[in-house]
Amino acid sequence: MSRVGKRPIExxxxxxxxxxxxxxxxxxxxxxxxxRLLDGVPVTIDDGVITVTRDNxxxxxxxxxxxxxSLLANAVTGVTEGFRKELELxxxxxxxxxxxxAVHFALGYSHPVVYELPDGIxxxxxxxxxxxxxxxNRQHVGQVAxxxxxxxxxxxxxxxxxxYADEIIRRKVGKAGAAGG
Numbered sequence: 191m192s193r194v195g196k197r198p199i200e201x202x203x204x205x206x207x208x209x210x211x212x213x214x215x216x217x218x219x220x221x222x223x224x225x226r227l228l229d230g231v232p233v234t235i236d237d238g239v240i241t242v243t244r245d246n247x248x249x250x251x252x253x254x255x256x257x258x259x260s261l262l263a264n265a266v267t268g269v270t271e272g273f274r275k276e277l278e279l280x281x282x283x284x285x286x287x288x289x290x291x292a293v294h295f296a297l298g299y300s301h302p303v304v305y306e307l308p309d310g311i312x313x314x315x316x317x318x319x320x321x322x323x324x325x326x327n328r329q330h331v332g333q334v335a336x337x338x339x340x341x342x343x344x345x346x347x348x349x350x351x352x353x354y355a356d357e358i359i360r361r362k363v364g365k366a367g368a369a370g371g
Contacts, residue, residue, distance in 0.1 A: 195255035199240040199263045202270050207235055214262055218269030221310055221326035225261050228254045233262065240266070268326040275335035276355035277321040280344070284351075285318040293321075297342040298350070305338060321352070 201207050205218040214225045214233060227233055230245045231254050242259040244251045267273075279286060286295045293313050295303040307313060311325040311334050321338065325331045335354070344351035346362045353359060 193256075195242055195244070195252075195259045197259065199242075199259070199266055201235075201238040201240060201266060205266060205270050207240065207266065209233060209235065214265065216262075216265040216269045218266075218326075220269050220272040223265040223268050223327050225258075225265050228258050231255055231258050233258070264328045268328055272324055272326055273328045273331045274322060274324040275331055277323065277335060277338060278353055278355050279319040279321065280353065281342075281348075281350035284342075286315045286321055287318070288313055288315055293338070295341060297352075299342075303341050305341065308334065320355075 202218075205216060207214070207216045209215075209227070212227050214227055216223050230251050232243055232245070234241050234243075240262055242255060242262065244255040264273075281298060284295075284297055286293055288294075291307045293305045293307065293315070295305065297303055308330065310327060311323060311330055313334075314322045314324070316322075323331055323335045323338065325334075339352045339354065342351040344353040344357070344359045346360060347364055349359050349361060
């Protein structure tokens with residue numbers, strides 16, 4: 191049996207979970223997250239504990255078993271604690287500011303870059319170079335952080351661009367110049 195899939199999920203106080211016509215819904219103080227259930231992987235909710243099982247031991251169902259359990263655990267964690275990704279802006283004149291439901295970036299291009307925020311995602315900018323993306327859905331938080339990073343990927347020569355806070359950029363040596371020869 192899957193080591194990940196057989197672990198039960200504890201539902202904290204203040205969080206409501208339900209299953210209705212193949213859709214798992216978790217609702218808590220940080221928001222609401224829904225996940226579609228997979229065929230052949232039944233889910234039961236008993237006394238604040240979510241249990242995920244599977245119908246048989248086929249390879250396809252074994253992989254779905256652990257996947258579904260992880261998705262449901264992320265949904266419960268997201269609505270109670272939320273998820274957060276940290277990004278950093280590096281470069282002279284690079285800055286970001288939140289205006290309503292959009293983030294305005296100055297990234298060294300000849301024009302400002304405007305990124306519209308999807309529903310359920312919040313962005314905070316402090317000191318113009320630290321960007322914090324937060325929300326209840328782990329997949330959406332990661333996707334928005336990746337899209338923001340792709341606006342100006344970090345340069346391996348000077349390190350300029352948008353990078354994850356824990357990302358290490360391997361720097362390359364530039365040209366040696368006209369040194370004799």
